[in-house]
Amino acid sequence: MTTAILFDVDGTLVDTPAGMADVLHAVVAEHGRTATDEQVRRTIGRPLAASLAGLLARPADHPEVERAVDRARELFTETVVPNAAKLVFPGVPELLTTLRARGHPLAVVTSKVRPSAIELLTATGLLDAFDCLSCHGMAARGKPHADLALLAADTLGVPPARCVVVGDAVDDVRMANAAGMVPFGVTTGVANRVELLLAGARAVFTSPATLGPALLLTSDTRSVRPLPEVI
Structure with missing residues (x-):
């Protein structure tokens, strides 16, 4: 059976973290708060409500956070x-x-809500590459829990054991391990090599060019076990 490949979006396929950081800084400032670059960086890749709740020091269901989430999505779109x-x-x-030509089923697993994921993937021209989208709110729990990957x-x-997850964040790696999938990390986004390896990434890659050959070896997930830690 061919292995399925599950991709995160922001920081993995698309270089959006810097833009998202600018959006979060702007929204926090509009609410009369400040946040350091490091505080903002640590939230990127999480659901917006969780990110902004932390940055605004409010519960995730607080009306101020709900307004901030709507504003962040508006600014991201603009x-x-x-x-x-x-x-x-x-x-x-x-x-x-x-990967599609080789017969690998492909999915997106993201902390974006589905409309936002479709909006971004349509704008990038990548949407049609994927067989399904698994987005925040479509399962009981988001990353780092296993639900969205499962x-x-x-x-x-495809059985979980025959799935590879590719992501740039610690939560992507933790989700993959919780789901019984093979986690690959990429250093194109928010987490560095050490953070990804400590989270349990099987291997860490610096770019799609180095990631690609490894994924093409995954018709049997056992073939990823001897890969070096960083490529």
Whole structure:
């Protein structure tokens, strides 16, 4: 059975973390608060409500957080999405095309809500590369819990043990391990090599160019075990 590949989006396929950081800084400032670059960086990749709740020091269901989430999505649409096609990491379209040609089922597993994921992936031209989207709110729990990854595997009809998760954040790696999947880390986003390895990444890659050959060896997930820690 061919292995399914589950991709995170922000920081993995598309270089959006910097734009998202600008959005979060702007929203926090609009609410009369300040946050350091490091405080903002640590929240990127999480659901917006969780990120902004932490930055605004409010419960996630607080009306101020709900307004901030709506504003963040508005700013992201206005400032980041129009440039999305230019933010796709070099080599990503070719990698996805090759994986599909080799028969690998492909999914997105993201902390974005589905409308936001569709908006961004449409703008990048990547949407049609994927067989399914597993987005925040579509399962009982988000990352780092296993639920979204297991939803994607179930939708694709592939056992979790035959799925590889590719992500740039510690939560992606933890989700993969919780789901019984193989976690690959990439250093194109918010977490560094050490953070990804300590979280349990099987291997860490610096770019789609170095990631691609490893994924093409995953028709049997056992083949990833001898990979070096960093490529």
